[in-house]
Amino acid sequence: MESTIPTDHCKFAVPKKGRLYDQVTDMLKGAGVEYHREPRLDIAICKDLAMTMVFLPASDIPKYIAEGNVDIGVTGIDIVEENGDLEVQRVMDLGFGKCRLCVQAPVVKNVKDVRELAGKRIVTSFPSLTKKFFDPLDEELGVKTSIRFVSGSVEAACGLGLADAVVDLVETGTTMKAAGLEIVQSILTTEAILIANPQSTHQNIVDLLKHRIEGYITSKKFVMVTYNCSPEILSVVTEITPGKRAPTITQLTDGGHAVSSLVKKADVAKVMDELHLAGARDILVLELSNSRM
Helix, strand or coil, rough: CCHHCCCCCEEEEEEEECCCCHHHHHHHHCCCECCCCCCCCCCCEECCCCCCEEEEEEEHHHHHHHHCCCCEEEHHHHHHHHHHCCEEEEEEEEECEEEEEEEEEHHHHCCCCHHEEEEECCEEECCHHHHHHHHHHHHHCCCCCCEEEECCCHHHCCCCCCEEEEEEEEEEHHHHHHCEEEEEEEEEEEEEEEEECEEEEEEEEHHHHHHHHHHHHHHHEEHHHHHHHHCHHHHHHHHHHCCCCCCEEEEEECCCCEEEEEHHHHHHHHHHHHHHHHCCCCEECCCCCCCCC
16 A cells, blocks of 8 residues: 555545445545545545545544554544544544444344343444443343454344344434344444544644535535615624624615625524514525635
């Protein structure tokens, strides 16, 4: 890998497949990180940054970053916690890839208390987190839980007779229900995070990427609402649209005001209704492609 990467480049690890891949590549595109990845290659050189993208299994990314082979990358909180002995810097939470790591048991077993599973057979892709969860129960009950690692298709373990329960990620619950499982207890809430090597020599690029990604995330959460109003209702309508810091107000030649303000996408329909009732006119909603705050 090193022979094909310029020695002065920052290396950014991207999950090469799985639930995070599409969301990470969309985020990078929105943040202005441009690269072309050749088919079947796991390395791509960025066009406008001294940075090389390296496509790796998400479960390996914390190790590569902690050991200094890669400077920065995206993985899940669950994977960082599973590799808890590795030293990485948690740069920022990304707000996507949200799910829960849960103890799951067959619906037909009707397990109501997770203590019923202590001392039983558990299959998981997260043996460290599973052991950390069951160890106190084992000590309390005087039993020894058997924890077996599998790299995939964890949900099939109970149906195949390999396990009494599993510890696996639950996003929508569709796969879990199809396997005849139900949640007994949640262990961890996770999402995608940006992590970096604390000793990286490319801290300037790490900081630049953080600002770009923050701007992109803001642009996905907010829209710009613009409208005109009379001086008499200015204080009323600006209370409806206070913005992130404050609205932008411009004096019009007819004595009125033009107002621009950021509004959360989830609230925009309600805000437009309130502005119209308050007397604002020419209300427009503008999508954002990126931002810097």
